[in-house]
Amino acid sequence: MTTHDVEIAIIGAGFSGLGAAIKLAQAGEDDYLVLDRGNDFGGTWRDNVYPGAACDVPSHLYSFSFAQNPDWSRSYSHQPEIHRYINAVADEHRIGERTWFRTDVVGADWDDDEARWTVRVERDGAPVTIRARTVVAGIGPLCEPNLPDIKGIDGFGGTIVHTARWDTDYDFAGKRVAVIGTGASAIQVVPQLGKVAGHLDVYQRTAPWIIPRNERPYLAAENWAFKNVPGLQNLIRGTIYTANEAVAAGMTFAPKALKPVEAICRGNIFRGIRDPQLRKAVTPTFAVGCKRILKSNDWYPTLDRTNVDLVTDPIAEVTETGVVTADGTARDVDVIVVATGFHVTDSPAFEVIRGVGGKSLAQVWSSDGMQAYKGSFVHGFPNMVMLVGPSTGLGHTSMVYMIESQLNYLVDYVRKTRDAGIGRTEVKREAQDRYNDKVQHTLRNSVWETGGCASWYKDVNGKITSLWPGFTFTFRNNTREFDMAAYDVTPRVESTDLASATGA
Numbered sequence: 001m002t003t004h005d006v007e008i009a010i011i012g013a014g015f016s017g018l019g020a021a022i023k024l025a026q027a028g029e030d031d032y033l034v035l036d037r038g039n040d041f042g043g044t045w046r047d048n049v050y051p052g053a054a055c056d057v058p059s060h061l062y063s064f065s066f067a068q069n070p071d072w073s074r075s076y077s078h079q080p081e082i083h084r085y086i087n088a089v090a091d092e093h094r095i096g097e098r099t100w101f102r103t104d105v106v107g108a109d110w111d112d113d114e115a116r117w118t119v120r121v122e123r124d125g126a127p128v129t130i131r132a133r134t135v136v137a138g139i140g141p142l143c144e145p146n147l148p149d150i151k152g153i154d155g156f157g158g159t160i161v162h163t164a165r166w167d168t169d170y171d172f173a174g175k176r177v178a179v180i181g182t183g184a185s186a187i188q189v190v191p192q193l194g195k196v197a198g199h200l201d202v203y204q205r206t207a208p209w210i211i212p213r214n215e216r217p218y219l220a221a222e223n224w225a226f227k228n229v230p231g232l233q234n235l236i237r238g239t240i241y242t243a244n245e246a247v248a249a250g251m252t253f254a255p256k257a258l259k260p261v262e263a264i265c266r267g268n269i270f271r272g273i274r275d276p277q278l279r280k281a282v283t284p285t286f287a288v289g290c291k292r293i294l295k296s297n298d299w300y301p302t303l304d305r306t307n308v309d310l311v312t313d314p315i316a317e318v319t320e321t322g323v324v325t326a327d328g329t330a331r332d333v334d335v336i337v338v339a340t341g342f343h344v345t346d347s348p349a350f351e352v353i354r355g356v357g358g359k360s361l362a363q364v365w366s367s368d369g370m371q372a373y374k375g376s377f378v379h380g381f382p383n384m385v386m387l388v389g390p391s392t393g394l395g396h397t398s399m400v401y402m403i404e405s406q407l408n409y410l411v412d413y414v415r416k417t418r419d420a421g422i423g424r425t426e427v428k429r430e431a432q433d434r435y436n437d438k439v440q441h442t443l444r445n446s447v448w449e450t451g452g453c454a455s456w457y458k459d460v461n462g463k464i465t466s467l468w469p470g471f472t473f474t475f476r477n478n479t480r481e482f483d484m485a486a487y488d489v490t491p492r493v494e495s496t497d498l499a500s501a502t503g504a
Contacts, residue, residue, distance in 0.1 A: 002128045007031040008414070009119050009132035011105055014043020016387035016403045017138030018086060019064060021095045023407045029414055033130065034099040035121060041090045041099075043140055045082045050166040050185065051192035053079035056213070056295045060233055061240045061398045064089065068233045070226035076215040076295075103128075108135055108353045110382060115424045115493065117383065133423070136410065138387045139349045141466065148180060148340050151317040158321075159335040163189055174198040176332060178323050180315070181339035182208055184294055189339060190308075191298040200308045201331055203315055203323070206453070207281070209265045209288045213295040244397035245471055251289045251395060252470045255447035262288040272300025281312050290451025292395050341456055355381035356426075370465040371436045373486065374479055375402075376409055377427040385410050391439050392475070393457070393466040395448070401472050409479035416482050423492030431486035442469040 008024065010017045013036035021034050038046050055062050059072040062082070067089045073081060090096055100123055107120040119130040145164040153160070161167045163185040177197040179190055182204045194200050218226075226233050250257040265288060273279045282303065284291075303310050313325035322332035350361035355378070364380055365371065372378045375392035376385050387410070392402050417425055440463075443449055448457055448464050457467050468475055 002126075003131065004033070004128065005131045006033045007132065008033070008134045008136060009117065009130050010034045010136040010138055011108070011119075012036060012043060012138035012140060012387075013038065013041045013090075013099060013101070014045070014138065014140050015064075015086065015400055016140060016406075017043070017136070018090055018095060019403055019407050020136050020138055020387060020410060021098065022066075022089075022093045023411050024414065025093065025095075027411045027415060029418075030098075032098060033132075034095065035103045035105055035119070035130075036099065036101055037104045039101050040087055041095070042083045042086045044164075045079055045086060048079060048164050048166070048185070049168060050163045050189045052188035053163075053185075054188060055082060056184065057398045058240050060237045061244075062400055064400060065237075065404060067092070068237070070233065071223055072218060072226075074215055074217050076213065105349075106352060109358070110355045110384075112356060112382075115383070115490070134383045134385065134414070135353075136385045136387065137349075137353065137389075139347070140388050141347070141393065144347050144349065145338075146341050148338060150180075150315055153318040153336075155320055156318050156336060158333060160338060161335065162338045162340075170335065172196050172335065175334040176322075177201070177335050177337060178203065178331065178333040179337045179339055181341070182206070183339060183341055184292060185341070186339035187294050187296045187299045189337065191296070191302040193337070194302040194305050194308050197307065200305075201311050201323070201333065202303065202308065203311045204281070205314070206286075206291070207284045208291055208294050209262070209284050210268055210294045210296050210299055211261065211264050212268050213297050215297075241397065241401070245473070247289075247396045248394075248471055251448070252442065252446045255287055255289065255445075255450060258288050258447065261293065265293075269300055272298075273304045275304065278303060278310060281310055284453075286453035287447050287451035289395065289447040290453035291455040291457075353381070353384070355384070369459045369461060369463045371432060373427040373432040373435050374406075374409060375468070375475075376406055376479070377425075377432075377487070379427050379429045379432045382424050382426040385413065390465050391436070392468050394468060394472065395457070397472060402468065402475060405472070405476040405479045408476075409482055412480075412482035416484060417489070420484075420489075421492050422489045424488075424490040426488050428486055428488055439469060440464075443467070 010020050010032055013034050017034055018041055021032060024032055040046060055077050058075055059077040063069055069085055103121050103123045105119060105121050109118045111118055117132045117135045119132060121128050121130065145162045159170060161170065172193055173196045175197055176199050177193055178201045179186055180203045187210065190202055269279055269282060302308055311325060313327045316324050316326045322330055324330045354360045359380060370390035372386055372390040375389040387403060387406050388399065394402060443464050446469055448467060457464050459465050
């Protein structure tokens with residue numbers, strides 16, 4: 001088996017993994033390797049190719065601050081354009097030269113004796129071992145599709161497609177289609193399917209709050225201005241950011257202040273649907289903001305189409321020919337589209353990362369849920385930095401901002417520990433506990449706790465372990481510098497063979 005030694009192994013080539021590689025290289029750390037199971041950069045924006053896939057954060061904010069794009073074609077970008085943007089940034093910084101694609105990480109184990117990680121991968125099907133002093137886990141929360149546990153679904157005789165694993169060869173024209181789910185992916189794909197399907201059944205467990213999507217194409221003159229007027233893109237980016245932070249204040253500290261947002265959502269329903277009974281069925285019964293507020297102009301008009309039915313009765317089972325609901329109604333379909341999201345708080349990736357004593361992230365988090373210090377370091381997992389880790393998710397603005405905040409922390413960690421000759425860095429348990437107690441305390445009056453909904457923000461115990469509460473600039477301040485006092489550190493010890501392998 002081939003073995004490679006590097007200082008830093010970066011798992012994932014989406015926004016976070018790519019950003020880590022760029023920022024580390026800019027800081028003078030060029031002994032890194034990016035690992036990804038796909039064929040190019042992009043992560044979730046490479047994998048999610050379903051019709052209508054797009055971002056619900058404006059283009060100017062959903063991009064790296066150090067790689068702003070004056071050529072966005074629309075105010076909200078769609079999947080193909082975001083995918084191209086990510087790969088263009090990677091090409092500009094030549095990150096592909098230090099990236100292994102088609103590489104599955106099958107195990108990552110901490111070796112306390114060597115103070116290094118052993119990362120086992122299958123590269124194009126061949127086993128390879130990588131020894132790294134530091135592992136950067138940029139796997140992201142939206143990478144492992146969540147398949148519904150429905151009686152009989154494995155025996156369905158037609159086609160089953162998950163939105164994150166789209167079958168681009170399947171022809172939906174004229175087909176009888178069932179869509180399970182009404183979350184972010186569903187509200188984008190359903191309007192596209194409604195245009196071509198012979199009949200479409202949409203199975204709704206919980207109605208989401210949806211505001212209008214103020215999307216439009218940019219004029220050529222605007223793109224010229226983005227490119228040539230100094231500071232214009234920064235001004236637009238800052239304006240969007242500030243407006244979104246106002247929503248964060250309501251979500252975290254004063255949920256009742258979101259009533260105007262609810263009014264906008266109700267107006268969206270009224271404009272899009274004529275039937276009073278259907279209007280009632282799509283109106284949520286929980287507080288706005290408790291689940292992610294979605295954006296669409298064509299969701300409600302699609303549900304109002306003659307070839308589309310909204311089904312609110314719970315699914316009892318799936319038969320060989322279709323879907324049966326709890327009231328006994330059987331609806332035959334040709335294809336089932338699963339739009340049930342991802343494993344966020346219980347990702348299978350947590351099983352393969354094992355720290356001190358061989359305990360996996362899944363085992364460590366099994367009782368109290370996901371926890372980390374500043375969303376980045378986990379006690380019991382030395383020299384491992386998580387990007388988009390626990391308590392970093394957002395319900396109101398761009399995750400790229402949070403990623404860049406963590407990248408500041410990552411680069412400062414690498415710089416300080418390298419300069420100080422430190423070989424092992426582990427966050428203290430008490431520091432991690434204090435940090436997470438403060439996060440949970442801040443969440444206590446938030447809309448996510450008091451809004452009366454169930455969501456993927458919560459784990460199986462009902463604990464919110466995925467969201468950052470409050471303002472994102474607070475998180476940026478928290479991660480501006482690596483605070484070594486919160487960590488147990490030990491000096492670096494080089495064995496002769498390892499020193500020669502790494503060029504030390």
